[in-house]
Amino acid sequence: MAATNYKIAYVHLTSKIRQTIVALLGVMFGISMYVFMNSFMTGVNDIQTVLAFTSISHIHIYNDGPEDNTNLVKKAYGPEVLANIRNAKVIQYIQGIKNPEPITALVRKQPDVIALTPQVNINIFFRNSANKINGTLSGVDVENENRVFNISEYMVAGNWNDLKYNPEGVILGADLADRLSLHMGDNINVLTPDNVSKTYKVIGLFRTNVNGVDKSKAYLNINSARQLLSANSDYITDLQVNIKDFEKTAPVIARLAPVIPYKVESWQMANQQLEAGSKLRNIIAVAVSLTILMVAGFGIYNIMNMTINEKIREIAILKAMGYSSRDITTIFLTQAMVIGLAGGVFGMGLGYVLAVIVNHIPFKIGGLNNLPMAYRPQDYLLAFFFGLMTTLVAGFLPARKASKIDPVTIIRG
Amino acid sequence: MDNNTALKADNIVKYFYEPEKFQVLKGLSFEVKKGEFVSLTGKSGSGKSTLLYVLSTMDTDYEGSLSINGETLTGQSMNRLAAFRNQHIGFVFQFHYLLPEFNVLDNVMLPALKLKRYSAKEIEARAYDNLRMLGLEDQALKAASKLSGGQQQRVAIARALINDPSVIMGDEPTGNLDSKNTAIVFDIFQKLARERGQTIITVTHDEDFAHKSDRIIDMRDGEIIG
Numbered sequence A: 001m002a003a004t005n006y007k008i009a010y011v012h013l014t015s016k017i018r019q020t021i022v023a024l025l026g027v028m029f030g031i032s033m034y035v036f037m038n039s040f041m042t043g044v045n046d047i048q049t050v051l052a053f054t055s056i057s058h059i060h061i062y063n064d065g066p067e068d069n070t071n072l073v074k075k076a077y078g079p080e081v082l083a084n085i086r087n088a089k090v091i092q093y094i095q096g097i098k099n100p101e102p103i104t105a106l107v108r109k110q111p112d113v114i115a116l117t118p119q120v121n122i123n124i125f126f127r128n129s130a131n132k133i134n135g136t137l138s139g140v141d142v143e144n145e146n147r148v149f150n151i152s153e154y155m156v157a158g159n160w161n162d163l164k165y166n167p168e169g170v171i172l173g174a175d176l177a178d179r180l181s182l183h184m185g186d187n188i189n190v191l192t193p194d195n196v197s198k199t200y201k202v203i204g205l206f207r208t209n210v211n212g213v214d215k216s217k218a219y220l221n222i223n224s225a226r227q228l229l230s231a232n233s234d235y236i237t238d239l240q241v242n243i244k245d246f247e248k249t250a251p252v253i254a255r256l257a258p259v260i261p262y263k264v265e266s267w268q269m270a271n272q273q274l275e276a277g278s279k280l281r282n283i284i285a286v287a288v289s290l291t292i293l294m295v296a297g298f299g300i301y302n303i304m305n306m307t308i309n310e311k312i313r314e315i316a317i318l319k320a321m322g323y324s325s326r327d328i329t330t331i332f333l334t335q336a337m338v339i340g341l342a343g344g345v346f347g348m349g350l351g352y353v354l355a356v357i358v359n360h361i362p363f364k365i366g367g368l369n370n371l372p373m374a375y376r377p378q379d380y381l382l383a384f385f386f387g388l389m390t391t392l393v394a395g396f397l398p399a400r401k402a403s404k405i406d407p408v409t410i411i412r413g
Numbered sequence B: 001m002d003n004n005t006a007l008k009a010d011n012i013v014k015y016f017y018e019p020e021k022f023q024v025l026k027g028l029s030f031e032v033k034k035g036e037f038v039s040l041t042g043k044s045g046s047g048k049s050t051l052l053y054v055l056s057t058m059d060t061d062y063e064g065s066l067s068i069n070g071e072t073l074t075g076q077s078m079n080r081l082a083a084f085r086n087q088h089i090g091f092v093f094q095f096h097y098l099l100p101e102f103n104v105l106d107n108v109m110l111p112a113l114k115l116k117r118y119s120a121k122e123i124e125a126r127a128y129d130n131l132r133m134l135g136l137e138d139q140a141l142k143a144a145s146k147l148s149g150g151q152q153q154r155v156a157i158a159r160a161l162i163n164d165p166s167v168i169m170g171d172e173p174t175g176n177l178d179s180k181n182t183a184i185v186f187d188i189f190q191k192l193a194r195e196r197g198q199t200i201i202t203v204t205h206d207e208d209f210a211h212k213s214d215r216i217i218d219m220r221d222g223e224i225i226g
């Protein structure tokens, strides 16, 4: 029986080929938009992530300063006792991470951790004669720093690895060098908060395209940084950690935070605006594409309804000859399904073509060359699935209406 | 009701409610024997078509009871009735209702493809047989909408016969045919009744046609008068 119903569906589809094509184009357009929008937004998010992770790690461990100990009275007597304390002083007994060896070892042992690097970060004044700029001097473990941040990719002059054997060398953000009128090989003077001053040599320039970093950051060998602070040979201020899947920081944090007596922070916690941005973009992409699919669904609904009104006599004849309600439903759902499947396949194709075209549009801001684009199978599969669902839902109501047609009322006229 | 009865109508009453309540069929009772060729006559508006739709099981909105081949059809589900029609009833409409997007052969084959008693190949052969009997074999692959009125009516008859139904009903099946074609259709109906024992119930305005058939049921204002 089924074969006959399919044959009837086929004849309906091909005899009104223009209507079929219009319905098909609707689905195709909806699905291609779904594919394109999601690919584009994912591309943008991925680029955002790549850019963001040139300056932040997945997990950051650092000394957050001592807890608020200014109201010791409250601690002893509870909140019902009023205390009036003025000009309380916070004294930080320990700066940086004390005894970093076991902490580093513990973190390295975690199965998800793929890279970690210690840092000695110092707030500093960069000076070149009268020019004076506030910024960060980052003492780094040259190899591990590169493993976490991939900084050697962003070098515009000099060689990242030169930092390893050059205790007098610094690598400057390109904009910072510009603002200080410094070039490769020039001297740069730094002044620490403790009024220690030292002169280094510019041995490299980098540009991450993250503005705040490029205009205020410089790298130094970690040992030189310790010397500058007169600190121990194991002194560190920050531990930067990367894990396999940057989205899955929560379980790692949950394991580390209780056993490490310092602040253990995920990039999501530190940069909620990044997460909010990427979530919002995803919502926009889904909203736009679902809207388009819905419009396409209405189109199909209308066309199917029209078809059924035109074919009402034929449906009545089929029923008079003994075709059941289910046969009629099958006939029209098959038509919707064919439109959905074909529209889905063509829509994925068109979506891919659109994605490739837009991906080639030049866009030279923030280190990009072209508009970003992601090519993920799941976007295509989901688009196909949604498209099929939309057509089936849109086709179901008219098909049911057709199956309920009473043959006598039509044939009697 | 004995084994020889093809169709039994018992006290069939039907109303139309639009534009106002109106009794079209006023308690009709009759039996038709197997292999009988019955003509249904009467003035226009006397309720012949309405009765035929009730007998064909398409119209279920009536009082009284109807049975065909000993099976009570009153009160059965729509899908069951559709299956019953498919197997046991061939219907020729007053206006030749073919499916215009299909060719002649497909139109004839469709009820048999639904019934699936035979393979598609056999069905095609049988459809050709029917078309040949009605002088249409050379039109088989034409679109149904390309045929003349008389040809379309004969295609509709070929379609009604495809499943070897035990009862063939026609609502003025020769209404659009010239006398030659009318004679052909009459001969076919008579042959089906005599040779294959199929029961024929057909509405007609053609006096000749009616008088040549086995029995006339004459109607007036929703009642049988003879």
Ligand SMILES: Nc1ncnc2c1ncn2[C@@H]1O[C@H](COP(=O)(O)OP(=O)(O)O)[C@@H](O)[C@H]1O
Residues within 6 Å of the ligand: A412, B016, B017, B018, B019, B024, B042, B043, B044, B045, B046, B047, B048, B049, B050, B051
């Ligand atoms: N769908 C309908 N609604 C209301 N009245 C109808 C309808 N169909 C037919 N009638 C009326 O029922 C009566 C019988 O009609 P019909 O069975 O078509 O007569 P016949 O076929 O004998 O000419 C007529 O008076 C006609 O006007």
Ligand SMILES: [Mg+2]
Residues within 6 Å of the ligand: B048, B049, B050, B094
């Ligand atoms: Mg009539």
